Amino acid sequence: MQITSPAFKENARIALHDAGLQKALGNLKEGFPVKRSTAVARMPEFEQLRDEGTALKNHILENLDIYLEQFEANVIKNGGHVHWCRTPEDACKKILDICKEVDAKTVTKGKSMVSEEINLNDYLEKNGVEPIETDLGEYILQLRGDHPSHIIAPAIHLNLEDVSEIFHEKHKRPKSSDPKVLMQEAREMLREKFAGADVGITGANFLVAETGSSIIVTNEGNGDLTQTLPKTHIVVTSIEKVVPTLEDMTLFLRLLARSATGQEFTVYNTLSTGPRRAGDQDGPENFHVVLVDNGRSEMVGSEFQEMLRCIRCSACMNHCPVYGAVGGHSYGWVYPGPMGSVLTPQMIGIEEAGLLPNASTFCGKCESVCPVRIPLPKLMRHWREDEFSKHLSPKAVRWGIGGWAFFAKRPTLYRLLSISSNLFLRVMAGKKGHIKKIPLAGGWTDGRDMPAPRGKTFMSQYKSRKQS
Amino acid sequence: MHASEKPIKVGLFVTCLVDMFRPSIGFATIKLLENAGCKVSVPEAQTCCGQPAFNSGDKKSTQDIARQTIQAFDGYEYVVGPSGSCIGMLHHYTELFDENDPWKARAEDLKSRAFEITSFLTDVLDFNTILSKYDAKATYHDSCAGLRELGVKQQPRKLLAKVANLTLSEMEESETCCGFGGTFCVKYPDISNRMVENKTSNIVDSGATTLLGGDLGCLLNMAGKLKRQGHKIETRHIVEVLAGMTDEPAIGDADYELGQPA
Amino acid sequence: MSKAEILGNIRRGLKRGEATQDQKQAVANRINKHARNLVPQRAQLPHEQQVALFIEMATEAAAQIYQLESINDVPKTCASWLQDHQIDTLVTASDEAITSLDWSSATDLACVQRVAEIGDAASLTTSFAGIAETGTLMLHSGATSPTTLNFLPDNHFVILKRSDIVGPYEDVWQKLRETTKGDLPRTVNMITGPSRSADIEQTLQMGAHGPKDLIILLIND
Numbered sequence: 039m040q041i042t043s044p045a046f047k048e049n050a051r052i053a054l055h056d057a058g059l060q061k062a063l064g065n066l067k068e069g070f071p072v073k074r075s076t077a078v079a080r081m082p083e084f085e086q087l088r089d090e091g092t093a094l095k096n097h098i099l100e101n102l103d104i105y106l107e108q109f110e111a112n113v114i115k116n117g118g119h120v121h122w123c124r125t126p127e128d129a130c131k132k133i134l135d136i137c138k139e140v141d142a143k144t145v146t147k148g149k150s151m152v153s154e155e156i157n158l159n160d161y162l163e164k165n166g167v168e169p170i171e172t173d174l175g176e177y178i179l180q181l182r183g184d185h186p187s188h189i190i191a192p193a194i195h196l197n198l199e200d201v202s203e204i205f206h207e208k209h210k211r212p213k214s215s216d217p218k219v220l221m222q223e224a225r226e227m228l229r230e231k232f233a234g235a236d237v238g239i240t241g242a243n244f245l246v247a248e249t250g251s252s253i254i255v256t257n258e259g260n261g262d263l264t265q266t267l268p269k270t271h272i273v274v275t276s277i278e279k280v281v282p283t284l285e286d287m288t289l290f291l292r293l294l295a296r297s298a299t300g301q302e303f304t305v306y307n308t309l310s311t312g313p314r315r316a317g318d319q320d321g322p323e324n325f326h327v328v329l330v331d332n333g334r335s336e337m338v339g340s341e342f343q344e345m346l347r348c349i350r351c352s353a354c355m356n357h358c359p360v361y362g363a364v365g366g367h368s369y370g371w372v373y374p375g376p377m378g379s380v381l382t383p384q385m386i387g388i389e390e391a392g393l394l395p396n397a398s399t400f401c402g403k404c405e406s407v408c409p410v411r412i413p414l415p416k417l418m419r420h421w422r423e424d425e426f427s428k429h430l431s432p433k434a435v436r437w438g439i440g441g442w443a444f445f446a447k448r449p450t451l452y453r454l455l456s457i458s459s460n461l462f463l464r465v466m467a468g469k470k471g472h473i474k475k476i477p478l479a480g481g482w483t484d485g486r487d488m489p490a491p492r493g494k495t496f497m498s499q500y501k502s503r504k505q506s
Numbered sequence: 507m508h509a510s511e512k513p514i515k516v517g518l519f520v521t522c523l524v525d526m527f528r529p530s531i532g533f534a535t536i537k538l539l540e541n542a543g544c545k546v547s548v549p550e551a552q553t554c555c556g557q558p559a560f561n562s563g564d565k566k567s568t569q570d571i572a573r574q575t576i577q578a579f580d581g582y583e584y585v586v587g588p589s590g591s592c593i594g595m596l597h598h599y600t601e602l603f604d605e606n607d608p609w610k611a612r613a614e615d616l617k618s619r620a621f622e623i624t625s626f627l628t629d630v631l632d633f634n635t636i637l638s639k640y641d642a643k644a645t646y647h648d649s650c651a652g653l654r655e656l657g658v659k660q661q662p663r664k665l666l667a668k669v670a671n672l673t674l675s676e677m678e679e680s681e682t683c684c685g686f687g688g689t690f691c692v693k694y695p696d697i698s699n700r701m702v703e704n705k706t707s708n709i710v711d712s713g714a715t716t717l718l719g720g721d722l723g724c725l726l727n728m729a730g731k732l733k734r735q736g737h738k739i740e741t742r743h744i745v746e747v748l749a750g751m752t753d754e755p756a757i758g759d760a761d762y763e764l765g766q767p768a
Numbered sequence: 769m770s771k772a773e774i775l776g777n778i779r780r781g782l783k784r785g786e787a788t789q790d791q792k793q794a795v796a797n798r799i800n801k802h803a804r805n806l807v808p809q810r811a812q813l814p815h816e817q818q819v820a821l822f823i824e825m826a827t828e829a830a831a832q833i834y835q836l837e838s839i840n841d842v843p844k845t846c847a848s849w850l851q852d853h854q855i856d857t858l859v860t861a862s863d864e865a866i867t868s869l870d871w872s873s874a875t876d877l878a879c880v881q882r883v884a885e886i887g888d889a890a891s892l893t894t895s896f897a898g899i900a901e902t903g904t905l906m907l908h909s910g911a912t913s914p915t916t917l918n919f920l921p922d923n924h925f926v927i928l929k930r931s932d933i934v935g936p937y938e939d940v941w942q943k944l945r946e947t948t949k950g951d952l953p954r955t956v957n958m959i960t961g962p963s964r965s966a967d968i969e970q971t972l973q974m975g976a977h978g979p980k981d982l983i984i985l986l987i988n989d
Contacts, residue, residue, distance in 0.1 A: 051696050065970040083808045090805050103778045104787050104795045116952075122771035174976055175967035191967065198969045217968040225977060229886050232977075248799045249952050259963040259978020262919045266955070277774065282799050284941045289805040291937070299966075302825065303902035306978065307958040314954050317911035320883045321954045331774045339781025359683045363700045397694055399687025399701075400561060402654035416601075422563030435562055435693070443559050443567035447574060452553040460526045471760035472733045481692035485699035486730035489527065489741075489758035496520050496529035500548055 039157060039185050041386055043370030046393040050364040059365050062197050070191075070356040073300025074407065081296060091293050092411045094286055095347035102338060105247045105280045106329070112250025116312025118325035126156035129330045133158060133239070133272055136326055137167050140270050142236035146228075148254060148261035149173035150241030151189050151350065152276050152330050154372045155385065158239075169239075170231045172260040174224055181208045187366030187374065190298050190352045195365050228260070238264040238322065242275035243349070244290060245327070248283045251311040252327060255294060255304045262308055271310065271322035276330045278346040290349055293409035297351035333384045341420045345380050347410040354404035354414055360397055369394055376404035376414040383421050392430055395421035453497055460491045467491075513545040514631075517579045519587030519596070519620070522554040523722040528757065531722060534749035535588045535623050541749075542633040544584075551578035555595035558689055565602065569609075572599040576612050584630070585620040588745050589721050590652020591688075596620040597655065622652055623745055624720060628661040636668035638750030642740070645677045645714035647705070647728065649721035653681055662720055662744050669747055677712035679704070686727040702731045709739060716740045716756075718747060729757040802945070804938045811901035811935035818900040818935050823986070825903025829961030830974060831982045839865065839927065839987050842892075846925055847874035849983060850890055859884055859921060860892040863912040866927070884920035891921040891979075896947075897940045898933040898984075902960055905984065906940055909955040918957055924979040926959075929989045 042049055053059055078084045098105055110120040123129035137145060145162065147153065147169055159169045159180075171180040175193035179186060181204045186192030193201075201220055206213040209223055240261050242252035252273045254261045265271045281287050295301045314321030337346055355361040355375025366374035371391070373381045379394040395418035404414045425431050445452045466473050467490030475483045482488055493499065516539055524531045532548075539546045556571035576599065579585045587593050597620060599613035627633045644666070652658035666674055685691060685701025705728055709717050717732070717739055719725045729741035740756035755761055779785055787795075811821060823833055834845050846858060860866050862881040871879050884891055893913055897906040905926055909915045918924060934940050937958075944956070963978030974980060 047694065047696075050694070054696055054700055062969070069966075069970045081808060081810075083806055086806050087808075094805065100782065101787070101791070101795050103775045103782075104792055106775070106778075108795065108799070122774055124770045124773055128770055172977065173967070174965045178967065191970065193967050194970065196969075201968050217971055217973050220968060221965060221973045221976060225975070228977065233886050248802075251952060251956075257963070258965045258976035259919050260976065262915070262957070263977055266915045266919065277778075282795070283802055285802055285804050285938055288937045288941070292808070302829070303904055303958075303960045305829070305960050305962070305964060307904075307960075309952065309956040311952040311954055311956075314909070318909055318954060319911070319914040320916045321909055321914075329774075331770070331777075335774045335777030335781070337781070338778045339783060343781070359685070359701050359704075360694075360697055363697050363704075397690075397697070399650065399683050399685065399690045399698075401650035401683035401687070403650070403681075403683070406654050419561060419563065422561065423565050424563070426563030426565075431563065435689075439559055439562045439564050439567065443564065443571070446553045446556065446559070447567070447570050449551045449553050449574075449578075456522065456526050463526075467760075469760055471755055472730065472758040479692070481695035481698075482730070484695060485734070486702065486727065487733040487758060489726050489729050489733070490760075491527045492754060493529060496525040496532040497548075499529050500532070 039154070039372070041371050041390060043382060043386065043391045043394060046368060046370055046397060049368035049370060053364040053368045058197055058200070059195055062195050063362055063365055066194060066356065067362060070300060070352070074297060074353060074356070077296040077300040077302060080302070084296065087289065087293055088409055088411055091289055091409055092347065094289060095410050098281060099278070099338060099343060099346055102277070102280070105282060106277060108247040109245050109250055109280050112247065113312065113327055116250050118250065118312045118327060120327045120329060122329050124331045126330070126332055129156045129274065129328050130158055130161040132328055133274065134162065134165050134167065136270065136272055137162070137237050140236055140324070142167055144168045144170060144231070144235050145237040145239055146170050146172050146232055146235040146264045146268065147176070148238070148240035148256065148264040149176050149192065150239065150274055151372060152241055153239065153274050154186060155332060156274070156330060158274065170235065172228055172232065172264055173256070174221060174258060177224055177228065178204065185367070188352060188355065189350055189373065195367060232263045232267050235268045237270045237272060238268040239272045239274055240265050242273050242279055243294065244287045245275060245280045246284060246287055246309070247280055249311055251309045253287060253307060253309045255291070255307050257305045259306055262306055265310060266321055269322055270324040270326070272326045272328060273310070274328045274330065276332070277334050294349055294351050297353040297407065297409040337384060342380065342384060342417055344412050345417055347412055348377055349410060351409055353407040353409065357403045357407050359401065359403070360399070376418070380414060380417040380421065388421060388425055388428070389430060392425050456495045457498060460495045463488070463491050511543070513543055515583045516544040516546050517582035517585045518546050518548045519552060519555070519579070519585050519592060520548060521587055521589045521592045521722065523726065524588060527726065528722060528743065530751055530754045531588050531743045531745055534743070534745040534751045535586070537749040537751065538623065538627060538745060539586060541635065542627055542631050547582070549578040555592040557592065557595040560595065560598060561688055569602050572602055572613065573609060576609065576616050579616060583619065584626065585616065586623055586626045588623045588743060590622045590649050590656050590658050591721050591723060593620050593622045594651035594655040622656050622658055622720065624661040624665055625656060625658050628664055634665065634668055636665055636748055638748060639670035640747045640752060641671045642716040643673050643675050643714050644716040644718050645675050645709055645712040646680060647684060647717065647719040647724060648681045649719055649724045650683050652720050658720065665748055666718070666744065672747070675712045675714050677708040677714070679708050684724045684728050686723045688723065691727060702727055706731045706735060706737070710737060714739065716742060718742055718744045720744050725757055733758045802941070807936045807938055808901070813900070813935060815933070819930055819933050821900040822898050822903055822933050825900065826961065826984060827903070829903050831903065831961045831984050833984045833986055835986045835988065837988050840870065842927060842985055843869050843871045843874050845985060846892060847877045850877060853923070855889040855923070858890050858892055859888050859917060861894060861913045861917055863894055865894050866892060883914040884916035886920060888921040890923040890925065891917040892925040892927070893917050894927045895932065897943060898928045899937055899940055899958070900933055901936045904958050904960040907957045907959065908953040910953055915955045915957065918959065919978045921979060923981040923983065925983045925985060927985045927987060929987045931989050
C-alpha cells in the first residue's frame with residue numbers, strides 16, 4: 039500500500055471533517071473499551087496475568103534465537119517447512135514460489151496484518167495469483183480497494199451504508215441495509231472461494247516452540263476454512279510470535295481476548311501442527327511457515343525491544359483519543375495508533391514516519407491498558423530523541439526548543455522571559471480575561487481563547503510580598 | 507496535624523504556567539501547605555521542569571535542566587507543586603541518567619521527595635482540615651500525568667468532599683485527555699481542538715457550574731475552549747477552592763465578570 | 769542466508785554469540801516442565817461445579833445445551849431439533865461413539881459419514897473435552913474426526929461427556945499430552961459458541977463463516 043505517513047497532519051485534518059468516518063469512529067468508543075473493562079472486571083487476576091505476560095515475553099526475547107530454532111525443528115519434525123525472510127520482498131517471493139509449486143490460481147486468506155505489512159496481495163496479483171480475503175471486514179475492504187484502518191477490526195472506518203453499497207455493486211444483488219442479510223451474502227459468496235482455492239494463507243497469533251504449532255484466533259471461522267480446505271496451508275507470521283509451551287500460549291490467550299474484543303474467549307482458537315496426518319480425511323497436505331523479520335531482529339537489544347512484546351490486541355488504539363479522533367488511515371501505513379507510532383518508524387523509517395510518534399499527548403492511556411505493559415509513550419519519546427539527534431525534527435521545533443532551553447537553563451534570564459511574556463499577554467488581553475487571537479499562536483487561538491495572565495508573575499509577586 | 511511538631515521543610519515547585527498565568531495557584535498552594543504545618547520556601551534557581559525539551563526529544567537540554575532543578579531543591583524534605591504533569595516530569599529525571607552517573611542517585615532521591623499537592627496533603631500528611639466554602643456544583647478533570655503517572659484520583663475528591671456547599675458532579679470520561687499535551691496542542695492543533703471539544707461537551711453535560719482540575723495547562727486549554735464556545739462555566743485550579751482563595755476571577759474571566767458565575 | 773542474518777541480529781542485540789549448551793539446556797528444561805503460569809481461581813472447582821460453570825459460560829457464548837441422560841438419547845435429540853429446522857440430512861464423524869448409535873427412531877433423517885461439503889446443513893461430532901473456564905469445547909482432527917465437520921455445516925452438534933469437562937485450559941493440555949503421547953493432531957480446535965462477526969458497524973451478528981448454531985449434547989456418564 040502507498041505510504042502517506044508524511045502527510046499525517048493533512049490526513050488528520052481531512053479525517054476530522056469526514057462525517058462518515060466520525061460516525062463510524064463513534065461506534066468504537068462505545069464498543070471495545072467498554073467491553074474490555076467489563077471483561078477485566080470479571081477476571082480478578084487480570085493485573086497479575088499482565089505482570090506474568092510481561093515477564094514471560096521478556097524471557098522469550100532474551101532467548102528468542104533458541105526458541106525460534108526449537109520451533110523450526112518441531113515444524114520440520116511434523117513434516118512442515120519453515121522459511122526465514124528478512125525483508126518483505128523475501129517473504130512475498132517465498133510465498134509466490136510455494137504457490138507456483140502447487141500451480142495455484144487462487145489463494146484464500148485469513149486476516150493477517152503481517153501480510154499487509156509485506157504488501158502480499160499486490161505482489162500475488164501482479165504475479166498472476168488471485169488473493170481472496172475471507173475475513174468479513176477484509177473482504178469488504180478488498181471489494182472496495184481499501185485497506186484496514188484497525189488491526190483487529192479492519193473495516194471500522196466504514197458504516198453500514200458503505201457495505202450495503204459495495205455489496206450491491208459487486209454482488210449484483212438487491213441492495214440491503216440489514217447487516218444480517220449482508221453477512222449472509224458474504225458467507226454465500228465466499229463458500230465457493232473457500233472450496234476452490236489452491237492455497238490458504240493465514241497469519242498466526244502465536245507460534246509454540248514446544249510443538250511446532252501455530253495458532254490463529256478468530257470469531258468468524260474463516261481462518262479455519264482457509265487453512266483446512268486447500269491442499270497447502272501457508273502461515274505468514276513474524277519472529278516475535280514464538281512462545282515456549284502450550285501453557286505459555288494460554289497465558290497470552292487469556293490476555294488477548296479480554297484486551298482485544300472484551301470477550302471471555304475468542305470463538306475459534308485453532309492450533310495447526312504440520313500437514314494432515316496419515317489417515318486424516320481432510321486438512322492440508324502441505325504446511326509452510328513463513329517467518330518474517332522486517333526489522334524486528336534489529337529491535338532486539340535496542341531501546342525499542344519492549345515493543346516486541348506486543349500481542350496485537352489493539353487495546354492501545356481502542357483507548358487512544360488521537361486514534362479515536364482521526365482513525366487509522368490518517369497514520370498512513372499498516373499499523374495505526376500508539377503501537378503503530380512505535381512500529382512504523384522502525385519499518386518504513388523515521389524520515390517517513392516522524393510525525394507519528396509526535397502525534398501523542400503522552401496521556402498514557404495506551405500504556406495503562408496494554409496487556410504486556412509496553413511503555414508506549416516512552417518508546418514514542420525515544421523516536422523523538424532519535425529524530426532530534428538526527429536533526430530531523432522540524433526547524434520550528436528545534437529552534438523553539440533550543441531558544442526556550444537557553445532561557446530555562448538560566449534562572450535569571452528565565453525570570454525576565456516570564457515577566458515579558460506575562461506582560462505581553464496582559465497587554466493583549468486589555469481589560470478582558472481572555473484573548474481571541476495571538477500572533478504566531480494560531481494553533482491555539484484558532485480553536486480556543488487564551489486565558490489572560492492574572493497579574494504579575496508569581497515570582498515577582500512572591501518577591502515583593504517577602505520584601506514587604 | 508504537624509503544627510505542634512517541627513515544621514516540615516517544603517520547597518514549592520511553582521511551575522512555569524502558574525508563574526506566568528495564575529500566581530494565585532502558587533499562593534493557594536503555599537497557604538494549604540502552611541495550614542498543614544509546613545514551612546514553605548520558593549527556591550530562586552527553579553525554572554521549568556524541562557518537559558517541553560523532554561517530550562521534543564532534546565535529551566541534552568532536559569538533562570541540563572534536570573541537574574539545575576535537582577540542585578535547586580537540594581535540602582528540602584519535600585518538593586511539592588500544583589501540577590501532576592510537572593511533578594511527574596521531576597519523577598522522569600531518573601530515566602535521564604545512566605546507572606553509574608552520580609546524578610542518577612540524586613534524581614532518584616528527588617523522585618522520592620517530589621509530590622503533587624493533593625497527593626502530598628492526603629497521602630503524606632493525611633491532612634484533611636479543609637475549612638473553605640464554595641457554592642458550586644463542580645466537576646473534576648483528571649489530568650493524565652497526575653492520574654496515570656502519580657496515581658492522583660481519589661485524593662482531590664477526598665479533599666473536595668470537605669469543602670462546604672460544594673457538590674461534585676462527575677463528567678463522563680473524566681480520565682480522557684483534554685488534548686493539551688504541552689507542545690502537542692500547537693503541533694497538532696486540529697486534533698487537539700477535537701479532543702478539547704469532546705472534553706467540553708462532557709463538562710457541559712455534567713451540569714456543573716465549575717470545572718476543577720489539578721493542572722493549569724489542561725485548565726487553560728479547557729477554559730479557553732469553554733470561553734470560545736460561550737459557556738459560562740467557571741474554571742479553577744483545585745487549590746484555589748481548597749484554600750478558600752476564590753475571590754480571584756476564574757481562569758479566562760475578567761475582573762468585571764466577578765460575581766456572575768454561570 | 770536470511771536465517772543466519774536474522775539469528776545473527778538477534779544475538780548481536782542480546783550481546784552474545786550462539787547460545788551455549790547450558791543456555792539451550794535451560795530453555796529445553798523450561799519447555800519440558802510444561803509449568804503452569806497463573807491459573808485463575810474461576811475454574812478451580814469440584815467437578816460438579818465445573819460442569820455448572822461450563823454450562824453457564826457456554827450458554828453465555830450463545831451455544832445451545834441439551835443435557836441428556838445417556839448417549840443413546842443423541843439420535844432423537846438431533847432428529848427433533850433438525851425436524852424443527854426442516855433439515856433432513858446429518859453428516860457425522862465416524863468415531864465409534866457415533867457409529868454405534870441407533871438411528872432407527874429417526875426415520876425421516878438421513879445420516880452420512882464423511883467429511884463436510886459446501887451446502888451441508890448439519891453435522892455431528894464428538895469432542896475431546898469441555899473447558900469450564902470459558903465454556904469452551906476442544907475437538908481435534910483424526911482419522912474419524914475430520915475438521916471440516918466443525919466449520920462448513922450451518923449447524924454443528926457436539927457430543928460432550930460430563931466426565932470430559934475440565935476446569936482451566938491447563939488441565940486440557942495435560943489431558944491432550946497424555947492422550948496423544950505428545951504428538952499433537954494436525955488440528956486442535958477450541959470452540960466457544962457459534963461463529964460471529966462485528967465487522968459491520970461494530971454490531972455483533974451471529975453466523976459469519978462457521979456454524980450459525982452450536983448445539984452441545986451434554987451426556988450424563
